[in-house]
Amino acid sequence: MRLEVLVATMNQEDTQLIERMNLQSDAIIINQTNHHDFQVVQKNRHTYKIYSFAERGVGLSRNTALMRTQADFALIADDDMVYVDGYPELVKQQFDDYPDADLIIFNLEEVDSWRFITKEAFTVNKFNYMRFGAARIALRPNRIKEKGICFHLLFGGGTPHSNGEDTIFLKDCLDKGLKIVAVPVTLAQLTEVRESTWFSGYTEKYYRDRGALFKALSPKLYPFLILQFIIRKYKKDQGMPSRKQQLHYMLSGAKEDV
Template structure:
């Protein structure tokens, strides 16, 4: 999956083909991409291993490769509600990987670098503002209507350094919950 801020490294296609040969049971392989931003260069995948539900939400679309045949067979698609330019600014990649796991696909990470991503300007990230937190709450509900409150709780604990400069924990919790419930209500109204 490519984007206009990506530059593939020489030989990236061979790296991808070789990884699928080395791991023939893999349906989806997430490769390392080097993220270049104001704070430096960051690797997204630092080790080769299996992707589980508990570590699936840390990978972006730029890392993603898959066997098209199994994705079509399992009827897995990207949500048009989430992502740059959509109603909810981000999360399409998380939902896609989550759906792959729910449908039993074998997903692994491979630490080989296939591209550089230059995040100078984001089309969707405008800072840790109210929209960011509401959209994150909507994503948590979309991932799991049953466990979205646990996602909210873990976010409040694990990501507190992201929001404490501008918001207190209660405000962020309210925004996350508000986004989740707004998504739930819109989804429920469409079913009627």
């Protein structure tokens, strides 16, 4: 069984990313920069295909990698991750343990964790899928391709709406009948050497993008998603706009074409 890491990155000028991420398997690296290029690096019996494109959008990078992989299993990756030693065996073991899973979601380790941490394995469904990001996902590429699933090109870094491409992707997988399992296994550490590419505070754009995302997830029920978000997430001591202002921003964002 062959595993390939699908890395979305930007402005890489050399191949040091391979060592920085502690890659121990084949990988496809999509480097968004200002020119077009392709190179193959052979190292430690693994093949690293590095594509450089003069284009922008994290969803586009992920789709570009997905369409090129021929591996049995693939990991969705960002460039600020450092994989644990032996991760290929960890991934393969989890797919052996859950042979009917099409996607498996792992934990990521970080200094100040705000992400949901899986403490006991469970099946991901329409009520809990929104807690996971793309860089935690391992998948069977052939199942994704069979179902015609891809990342949304209007959401995520480098697009009109700064995040949410991973949430839409997981929802599409569930809608197409794929099985997703979350496991209490740590796959990588986050280096935290850069600022968030999408979160710069509770700004108008943050809420407009959130409203657009809820509309994309549920064109009919998005007002309820907006309301529950305001009720659950509002905190006076974090510099958030009032609930009324949040509602206005998100409803305005939901009216944008997505």
